[in-house]
Amino acid sequence: MGNCLQINSTDDISLLRGSESSNTHDFTSDRNVPAPIYSELLQPVFFPSPSTRRPASNLTEEEQVKIAKRIGLIQHLPIGTYDGSKKIRECVICMIDFCVDEAVRYLPCMHIYHVHCIDDWLMRSLTCPSCMEPVDAALLTTYETS
Amino acid sequence: MANMAVSRIKREFKEVMRSEEIVQCSIKIELINDSWTELRGEIAGPPDTPYEGGKFVLEIKVPETYPFNPPKVRFITKIWHPNISSVTGAICLDILKDNWAAAMTLRTVLLSLQALLAAAEPDDPQDAVVAYQYKDKYQLFLMTAKHWTNIYAGGPHKFTECDSKIQRLKDMGIDEHDARAVLSKENWDLEKATENLFS
Ligand SMILES: [Zn+2]
Ligand SMILES: [Zn+2]
Numbered sequence: 001m002g003n004c005l006q007i008n009s010t011d012d013i014s015l016l017r018g019s020e021s022s023n024t025h026d027f028t029s030d031r032n033v034p035a036p037i038y039s040e041l042l043q044p045v046f047f048p049s050p051s052t053r054r055p056a057s058n059l060t061e062e063e064q065v066k067i068a069k070r071i072g073l074i075q076h077l078p079i080g081t082y083d084g085s086k087k088i089r090e091c092v093i094c095m096i097d098f099c100v101d102e103a104v105r106y107l108p109c110m111h112i113y114h115v116h117c118i119d120d121w122l123m124r125s126l127t128c129p130s131c132m133e134p135v136d137a138a139l140l141t142t143y144e145t146s
Numbered sequence: 147m148a149n150m151a152v153s154r155i156k157r158e159f160k161e162v163m164r165s166e167e168i169v170q171c172s173i174k175i176e177l178i179n180d181s182w183t184e185l186r187g188e189i190a191g192p193p194d195t196p197y198e199g200g201k202f203v204l205e206i207k208v209p210e211t212y213p214f215n216p217p218k219v220r221f222i223t224k225i226w227h228p229n230i231s232s233v234t235g236a237i238c239l240d241i242l243k244d245n246w247a248a249a250m251t252l253r254t255v256l257l258s259l260q261a262l263l264a265a266a267e268p269d270d271p272q273d274a275v276v277a278y279q280y281k282d283k284y285q286l287f288l289m290t291a292k293h294w295t296n297i298y299a300g301g302p303h304k305f306t307e308c309d310s311k312i313q314r315l316k317d318m319g320i321d322e323h324d325a326r327a328v329l330s331k332e333n334w335d336l337e338k339a340t341e342n343l344f345s
Contacts, residue, residue, distance in 0.1 A: 092249040093213060094150050095157040117150075120214055121248045129248035 074122045078106045092130055093117035109133045151212040155182045162253045173256040183208050187256050192264040196291035200299030216246035226294040228268040228277035238272035275331050290330045311336050
């Protein structure tokens with residue numbers, strides 16, 4: 001599984017920033033897909049709740065913990081490669097067609113998205129953008145038992 | 147502007163242009179600058195509502211973080227509706243706030259706004275005055291909404307009674323829209339409207 005967050009062992013925010021950039025590096029160099037929008041910013045911006053937007057340096061400790069937990073959750077969602085399935089042709093977030101063998105993330109509802117597209121969305125809202133099914137309930141059980 | 151926002155809007159634009167609703171002239175969308183950050187939408191008032199026959203123009207601003215955050219939308223055409231400010235055109239609709247999802251598009255937003263015109267939610271108002279009238283004096287609400295649709299959106303229903311009351315206030319030096327707004331708010335009671343204006 002493409003887990004780039006093995007270093008996620010403390011809740012220091014600098015590690016969060018580091019993990020974001022390792023994400024960016026991973027996707028741009030290995031899979032040749034557009035970099036996530038975070039790469040345009042000097043430092044990552046986080047969304048402690050959907051309507052609050054704040055740079056990493058301005059987060060409270062509580063928010064940092066919440067975000068670290070969320071990144072952990074997201075990283076536990078399986079990643080696969082697109083197999084050319086006829087059912088789902090495009091990533092509804094960027095509206096670009098999947099290419100065969102491209103990395104996609106699977107949600108519990110079996111909807112699939114580009115990894116960088118869905119990860120950006122899940123940082124804001126833990127629901128599937130297509131069917132609105134909450135992602136966290138299904139995840140928390142597997143996350144806590146593993 | 148972030149690349150994804152622009153490429154999404156370009157794709158959506160094509161999608162809307164091919165949609166059935168465009169063919170039926172029930173929704174419309176156009177660009178107003180080259181950077182794809184600002185668009186103009188238009189929706190037709192749904193049948194069997196006081197907005198029927200009217201065309202309502204919307205301002206659509208696309209944030210840099212689109213589609214992760216919703217577009218900012220407001221009515222440019224003045225409208226009398228419990229969930230839309232009669233002053234600013236601001237809209238109270240969940241999908242434009244916390245219930246936005248990245249899979250929603252400009253087309254679904256326009257269709258949702260059309261649905262909002264057909265099914266107001268007076269218990270979750272944006273304009274308290276309109277919502278109160280909707281709940282308390284529904285017939286007057288219908289007349290006011292049709293009158294505003296006629297004046298601002300090209301709707302078919304003319305109310306000479308409304309026009310003459312507005313004229314009375316205009317004769318006293320009041321701006322036409324201000325006169326209409328006060329009369330609408332005071333349930334078309336000329337005396338109360340005058341009192342409100344001159345007290
Ligand atoms: Zn995508
Ligand atoms: Zn889903």
